[in-house]
Structures are given as structure tokens and as C-alpha cells.
Amino acid sequence: MKGRLEDYRLLTGRGRYTSDWNFERQAYAAFLRSDRAHAEIVSIRLDAARAMPGVLAIVTGDDVAREGWRSLPTNLAINDRSGQPLKKPPRPALAQGRVRHVGECVACVVAESPLAAQDAVEAIEIEYRDLACVVDASAALAAGAPRLHDSVPGNLVFDYGTGDEAATAAAFAKAARVVRVAVENTRVVGNPLEPRACAATYDAARQHHALYACTQGTAGMRSQLVNAMQIPDDRIDVIAEDVGGGFGVRFNLYPEYMAVMLAAKKAGRPVKWTGTRSEVFLADEQARDFHCEGELALDASGRFLAMRFSLVANLGAYLAPTGPFVSTQGVSACLTGVYDVPAAYMRTRLACTNTAPVAAYRGAGRPIMSYILERLVEEAAHQLGSDPAELRRRNLVPKTKFPYTTANGGKYDCGDFEGVLEDALRASDWKGFAARRAEAKARGRLLGRGISTYIEATGGGFAPHDQVAMRFGADGGVTLYAVSHSHGQGHETTYAQIVSAVLGVPLESIRLRNGDPAVRLVGNATGGSRSLLGVGSVMQLAAKEAVEKGKALAAETLEAAAADIEFRDGSYRIKGTDRAVTLTALAKKYPGRLDVQTQQKIGATYPNGCHVAEVEIEPETGEATITRYTAVDDAGNVINPTIVHGQMQGGVTQGAGQVFGELAVYEPDTGQLLTGSFMDYFMPRAGLVPEPVLREHPVPTATNPLGAKGVGEAGVTGSLPALMNAVVDALRQGGVSHFEMPATPARVWEAIRAARM
Numbered sequence: 001m002k003g004r005l006e007d008y009r010l011l012t013g014r015g016r017y018t019s020d021w022n023f024e025r026q027a028y029a030a031f032l033r034s035d036r037a038h039a040e041i042v043s044i045r046l047d048a049a050r051a052m053p054g055v056l057a058i059v060t061g062d063d064v065a066r067e068g069w070r071s072l073p074t075n076l077a078i079n080d081r082s083g084q085p086l087k088k089p090p091r092p093a094l095a096q097g098r099v100r101h102v103g104e105c106v107a108c109v110v111a112e113s114p115l116a117a118q119d120a121v122e123a124i125e126i127e128y129r130d131l132a133c134v135v136d137a138s139a140a141l142a143a144g145a146p147r148l149h150d151s152v153p154g155n156l157v158f159d160y161g162t163g164d165e166a167a168t169a170a171a172f173a174k175a176a177r178v179v180r181v182a183v184e185n186t187r188v189v190g191n192p193l194e195p196r197a198c199a200a201t202y203d204a205a206r207q208h209h210a211l212y213a214c215t216q217g218t219a220g221m222r223s224q225l226v227n228a229m230q231i232p233d234d235r236i237d238v239i240a241e242d243v244g245g246g247f248g249v250r251f252n253l254y255p256e257y258m259a260v261m262l263a264a265k266k267a268g269r270p271v272k273w274t275g276t277r278s279e280v281f282l283a284d285e286q287a288r289d290f291h292c293e294g295e296l297a298l299d300a301s302g303r304f305l306a307m308r309f310s311l312v313a314n315l316g317a318y319l320a321p322t323g324p325f326v327s328t329q330g331v332s333a334c335l336t337g338v339y340d341v342p343a344a345y346m347r348t349r350l351a352c353t354n355t356a357p358v359a360a361y362r363g364a365g366r367p368i369m370s371y372i373l374e375r376l377v378e379e380a381a382h383q384l385g386s387d388p389a390e391l392r393r394r395n396l397v398p399k400t401k402f403p404y405t406t407a408n409g410g411k412y413d414c415g416d417f418e419g420v421l422e423d424a425l426r427a428s429d430w431k432g433f434a435a436r437r438a439e440a441k442a443r444g445r446l447l448g449r450g451i452s453t454y455i456e457a458t459g460g461g462f463a464p465h466d467q468v469a470m471r472f473g474a475d476g477g478v479t480l481y482a483v484s485h486s487h488g489q490g491h492e493t494t495y496a497q498i499v500s501a502v503l504g505v506p507l508e509s510i511r512l513r514n515g516d517p518a519v520r521l522v523g524n525a526t527g528g529s530r531s532l533l534g535v536g537s538v539m540q541l542a543a544k545e546a547v548e549k550g551k552a553l554a555a556e557t558l559e560a561a562a563a564d565i566e567f568r569d570g571s572y573r574i575k576g577t578d579r580a581v582t583l584t585a586l587a588k589k590y591p592g593r594l595d596v597q598t599q600q601k602i603g604a605t606y607p608n609g610c611h612v613a614e615v616e617i618e619p620e621t622g623e624a625t626i627t628r629y630t631a632v633d634d635a636g637n638v639i640n641p642t643i644v645h646g647q648m649q650g651g652v653t654q655g656a657g658q659v660f661g662e663l664a665v666y667e668p669d670t671g672q673l674l675t676g677s678f679m680d681y682f683m684p685r686a687g688l689v690p691e692p693v694l695r696e697h698p699v700p701t702a703t704n705p706l707g708a709k710g711v712g713e714a715g716v717t718g719s720l721p722a723l724m725n726a727v728v729d730a731l732r733q734g735g736v737s738h739f740e741m742p743a744t745p746a747r748v749w750e751a752i753r754a755a756r757m
């Protein structure tokens with residue numbers, strides 16, 4: 001296959017992204033955003049702004065309250081360590097009485113042009129009374145910290161615990177050795193290519209809203225809106241065609257979308273908002289930002305007896321809809337990694353701070369776990385003087401133990417962790433490293449090697465099931481409908497491959513419609529690397545159902561008994577004869593009769609892999625270069641190897657971005673975001689990661705009809721610890737004993753200099 005089905009359309013500018021939608025009598029929105037981290041709103045005067053040319057309407061938090069629209073939703077289905085449910089401080093679409101982070105929406109101005117709207121924003125007179133702020137999660141939990149929400153004492157929204165605390169303590173008590181590490185998983189900004197945007201229309205006669213927004217799934221967005229606006233589901237359509245990247249930060253409802261919907265209602269005109277890159281930095285959900293402490297208990301032979309983790313998560317000023325889930329169960333779904341460990345416990349305290357809300361970002365919690373766990377295991381190998389691969393090998397869950405129940409109740413379906421590790425050692429020339437290190441040393445460079453054996457959960461999902469529809473057109477084409485969105489993953493191609501293999505029709509005759517409001521379906525948004533194994537599986541079931549449906553019609557057409565009809569290569573034929581009719585011909589002859597709508601709940605499965613990285617550091621400049629990268633992954637059965645390799649490469653690069661430079665920095669005293677543009681915020685470029693060696697080690701799962709595991713996030717879950725382990729290993733050669741991300745030249749140089757003094 002040459003390229004992906006969607007490539008020509010997207011590469012020739014024929015995609016339809018959110019800001020490509022235009023409407024008759026369309027007006028434009030701009031936002032007044034808080035320029036301070038924490039303050040009471042004393043007064044807002046709108047007269048001067050209203051009098052500006054072209055201004056049509058201005059909405060504020062009072063209008064949202066008057067409309068009866070509630071807080072943006074958030075949820076966590078469990079109670080915390082003391083039996084308490086999640087504290088859910090209110091998060092109105094526009095600030096009501098107080099602002100809690102720089103960039104929070106205060107007012108939405110609608111005008112005849114984007115410039116007129118922006119000018120009027122600047123004419124709004126607002127008086128604030130500043131309050132003390134806190135941007136660090138541990139500081140926010142300390143006694144005497146500024147309190148963000150009246151309903152959240154001590155800024156602690158949830159005190160999560162998972163695993164068996166007593167059994168873990170008992171195992172630690174009898175350990176021959178205990179290894180400890182503390183690491184920061186730094187805050188990053190997602191930065192999809194397409195900045196956030198939306199357009200809203202309101203049909204007063206039908207009391208009906210339509211929202212056009214860049215989203216990873218229209219059904220999830222609609223249900224979040226229904227929850228916040230308290231209106232029936234059929235009064236809202238959410239529409240999205242092409243979406244320019246998501247990475248998790250396009251999953252949830254955002255305040256701007258509700259504000260623009262209200263503005264459209266008030267102005268009586270369609271309203272469009274196209275955010276800027278600055279607004280992405282200030283007000284998109286941000287990610288990671290965990291302080292992590294880990295302890296590993298080992299017996300005298302280096303067997304893992306128990307693990308214990310204590311985490312503090314910074315959730316930002318408000319709880320994003322999925323923020324609490326991602327920071328708790330999203331992290332601990334693979335608490336003990338690929339290791340066979342009898343006891344484990346994790347405690348995570350979720351704190352509010354005066355920063356942008358935090359939620360899912362590629363890996364959605366799993367890279368937090370893989371990072372602390374694999375840094376811990378690497379440190380154990382270092383302290384024991386053991387080969388890091390050998391220590392891992394000794395502790396992996398053996399093939400014979402699947403399905404494997406983890407110490408906190410997770411169930412890994414299948415895998416071959418030892419086989420994956422051995423493949424990676426071979427592919428990375430593990431044994432040749434000593435010679436490469438000596439060669440680098442001779443050139444005055446520090447060469448380090450890092451390994452990670454990771455695992456992640458894919459397949460969950462919040463919706464009750466995944467539903468797809470398949471319609472056969474008069475032109476012989478097949479249209480597939482799903483609610484999960486493709487925003488870079490190539491679903492148009494892979495779903496078509498699955499369906500084409502069953503129906504025997506050409507790939508090019510298959511189209512994909514994501515979230516078409518005319519075909520309302522229940523289903524999950526794209527997230528958790530589950531689209532192929534969830535939606536793709538249901539696509540296959542739907543295709544098989546269509547083939548079955550066609551049998552009776554073929555029998556009628558061929559004047560034979562249905563039992564005598566067989567289907568092969570796109571045609572029904574009477575067994576043992578050459579009398580046949582194609583499925584396409586039947587679809588044309590019997591319009592609508594082959595159409596199907598199918599659903600299924602698909603369970604979780606656990607992709608895993610072993611990544612090995614080598615990083616060379618130039619001690620005089622602090623510059624770090626990835627010299628080799630090897631990834632062996634078990635994604636189960638693979639539908640499209642090119643796409644899978646692209647996904648791995650993208651994920652690995654995303655991990656490399658965080659390890660080598662990405663960092664969102666808030667000034668501690670003022671809460672100002674110091675890294676609010678690409679001038680200050682590092683973005684990984686293509687040259688950061690050399691062409692990786694990518695290998696598959698598939699162990700097909702029985703949990704879905706395709707035998708597939710997810711792949712979209714695996715690259716980052718594996719690369720974050722592998723790369724940082726390599727950096728730390730290189731720096732050890734320079735005498736550095738402790739180092740935190742990001743490994744920018746300045747920070748690396750400073751660490752080496754400090755170690756030399």
C-alpha cells in the first residue's frame with residue numbers, strides 16, 4: 001500500500017479542521033483571560049467594551065450562572081484512603097468571583113471580526129484583589145499554603161491508595177535490601193499542531209445547540225456538555241471532522257466551548273473562536289507534574305519482594321473531567337510493571353495549585369508509573385552492581401503465569417516478557433556496549449545506556465460499549481461510522497484494511513466518517529490506545545454481520561438455498577458452481593439491506609516492550625545526543641506495520657521531548673507561566689531521535705477478535721525511563737549522582753561542573 005488513504009486529502013490542504021467551518025452571519029469570539037494566578041474579582045465594567053465598534057455581545061460568569069449551567073464535570077468512581085469521595089470544586093465556564101490561574105477565562109466578547117473582538121477584550125475594565133498563590137503541589141499541601149477552593153481544605157482533593165499496605169509493609173520488614181529513589185516527572189504542554197478552536201450555532205426555535213470543536217471524540221464531549229448544561233442529549237450536536245493532533249489534551253470539554261455556545265445563544269448568531277498558540281500554552285490542559293518516591297524491597301538473591309510508592313500529583317487550579325482518573329487509576333493500572341511481585345502499595349495525593357488544569361497526555365498516567373518504576377529498578381541494579389538486564393530477567397512475570405493477577409488486582413491477559421527482553425538485547429547489541437563506551441571515552445565523551453521493560457493498559461474506556469455503523473452506497477462505496485476520532489493515527493486506513501479483508505471490496509471504496517451527527521452512536525473517544533482493539537474489532541464484527549446478511553439476498557438473486565451459498569473474495573457463489581454475485585452488486589440491488597449497526601464491549605489488554613537507549617554527553621558543553629535507540633514491542637497482531645512504526649517513533653520522540661527539554665515553568669511567587677511560547681518552550685524536532693531500530697514481538701490477545709493490543713502511547717511509556725536511565729548512566733561517568741529532567745545542555749553542564757567541584 002502506498003501511504004495512507006487519508007494522506008492525499010490531508011497533504012493537499014483538503015482537510016476540514018475546526019476553523020475551516022464557516023457560517024452565514026458568523027461572528028467571532030475573543031476571551032478576556034486572567035493575567036494573574038489568584039485573585040478576587042472586585043468588579044468588571046463592560047460599558048466601554050460594549051461601545052466598541054462591531055461588538056455584539058459580552059458574556060461573563062454571571063451570564064453562565066443565570067443560564068443555570070453548572071460546573072464542568074469531573075469524576076472518580078472510587079473513594080479515597082479515608083473513605084471520602086473526590087472533592088469537586090466548582091469550575092464554571094467563565095470565572096465567578098475569583099480567578100485561580102493565569103489564562104483562566106473571565107469574559108467572552110463577540111464581535112463582527114476577530115480583531116474587533118480582541119480590541120473590545122482590551123477595553124474591559126476589571127479590578128482584582130490579589131491573593132497569595134501556590135504553584136507546586138507539595139507546597140500546596142503544606143500547612144499554611146494559600147487555599148484555592150473553600151470546599152477543599154488543605155488543597156487536597158483526593159488521597160488515593162491502591163494495593164495491600166499491610167502486606168507490603170511486612171515484606172519490606174523482612175527485606176535483605178531496600179532501594180529508594182525520588183524523581184520529578186516534570187510538567188509539559190501538549191501542543192497539538194492545531195490550536196484549540198470551536199464554533200457554535202444556536203437554533204432558538206428548536207432550542208438546539210451545535211458545537212464544532214477539535215475533539216478526540218464527539219460522543220464524550222456531548223455527554224460532558226449535557227452534564228454541565230443540564231439539557232437533553234438531543235438538544236446538542238457535537239461535530240468534528242479533521243482534528244490536528246490530540247495527544248490526550250483534546251479529550252475533554254473546555255470552558256471556552258461552553259462560553260462560545262452561550263455567546264452564540266446571546267448574540268443570536270453563529271460564533272467562531274480560533275485560539276492562538278499563546279492560548280494553547282495558557283489554557284490547554286497540561287500534563288505529568290508528579291513528584292514520585294519509590295521503594296523496592298529485595299531478598300538476598302535479588303528477587304523483588306515488594307514495591308511501595310508515594311506520589312504527589314499537581315492537578316492545577318480546577319479538576320479537568322478526566323484529571324483525577326488519569327492521576328490515580330491511570331497511573332496504577334500497571335503498578336508492578338512487568339515484574340512478578342507479591343506485594344505492592346501506592347499512595348497518591350492529588351493537589352490543587354494555581355496552574356492550568358492537568359489531565360491526559362500520551363500515556364495518560366502510565367508514563368508516570370513506568371518512569372518511577374524503571375528508574376527504581378535501574379537504581380537497584382546500580383546499587384547491587386548487577387547488569388540491569390539480568391536483574392530484570394530474574395524478576396519478570398514468566399510466560400507460564402498468564403493470566404497474571406498483579407498485587408493490586410490488575411489482570412494481565414498475556415505476554416512474553418522474557419522473549420521481548422531477549423529480542424531487545426540482541427537488537428540493541430547489548431554486549432557491544434562496553435566497546436562503544438570505551439570508544440566514546442577515548443573521544444572525551446560520556447556514553448550512557450538505559451533500558452526499560454514497560455507495560456501499559458489499553459482498552460478500558462468510559463463508554464458502555466463501542467458502536468459502529470456500516471452503510472453501503474448506491475455508488476458501490478462503503479461508509480463506516482465511528483465516534484472515536486482519528487487525529488493522526490490513520491484510522492481511515494486501518495479500519496478500511498480490516499473491513500476490506502472481510503468484505504473483499506477495494507480499500508479505496510471504503511470511507512470513514514467520525515462522529516457524524518446524523519448517525520448517533522455510543523462509543524469511546526480516541527484515547528487509551530484502544531481505537532484499533534475496540535472500534536477496529538467492532539468494525540470487523542460489523543463486516544462479518546454484513547456478509548451474513550447478504551447470504552439470504554444472494555440466495556434470492558441466485559435462486560438457490562441459503563445453505564448452498566458461500567462467500568469468498570467479495571462474491572457469493574453457489575457452492576461447487578461458478579454462479580456468483582458480488583457483494584457490491586447485491587448492495588446496489590438491495591439498497592440499505594446490507595447496512596449494519598453493531599456494538600460490543602471490549603476489555604483491556606496489555607501491550608509491553610523493552611526499549612534500550614544510548615546517550616552520549618559532551619561534558620564541556622553539556623550537549624546530550626541519542627546515539628542508538630532500540631524498541632521491541634508486543635502490540636499483539638498488527639494491522640498496519642507502517643502506521644505502528646510511525647506511532648512508535650512519534651511516542652519515542654514525545655518521551656525524548658520531555659527528557660531533553662520540554663518543561664512548563666511557573667514563577668513561584670506570581671504564578672506566571674514563564675514558558676508561554678516556543679521561544680521559551682522546547683519542542684522536539686525530527687533530528688532529536690536517530691532512526692530507531694523497531695521490532696515486533698507479537699503475542700496475540702484473546703480479549704478481542706483482532707488479537708491486537710494498543711500502540712499509540714507505548715512509545716512514550718517505554719522511552720521516558722529508557723532515555724532518562726541512559727542520561728543518568730552517562731552522567732554517572734562524570735561523577736553526577738542525582739539528576740532530574742530535562743537534560744538540557746545548561747542543566748547537564750551545570751551538573752557535571754558541580755560534581756567536579
Ligand code: MCN
Pocket residue numbers: 192245246247248361362363487488489490491494495526527528529530531532533536635636637638639640641643644647650708709710711712713
Ligand atoms: N494499530 C495497528 N496494529 C496494532 C495497534 C494499532 O495497526 N496492533 C494502528 C491502529 O489501527 C491505528 C494506530 O495504529 O491506526 C494507533 O492505534 P491505537 O493504538 O489503537 O491508538 P488510537 O488509535 O486509539 O490512538 C490513540 C493514541 C493516543 S491515546 C494518543 S495520546 C496519541 C496517539 O494515539 N495521540 C496522537 N497517537 C497519536 N498520533 C498522532 N499523530 N497524533 C496524536 O495526537
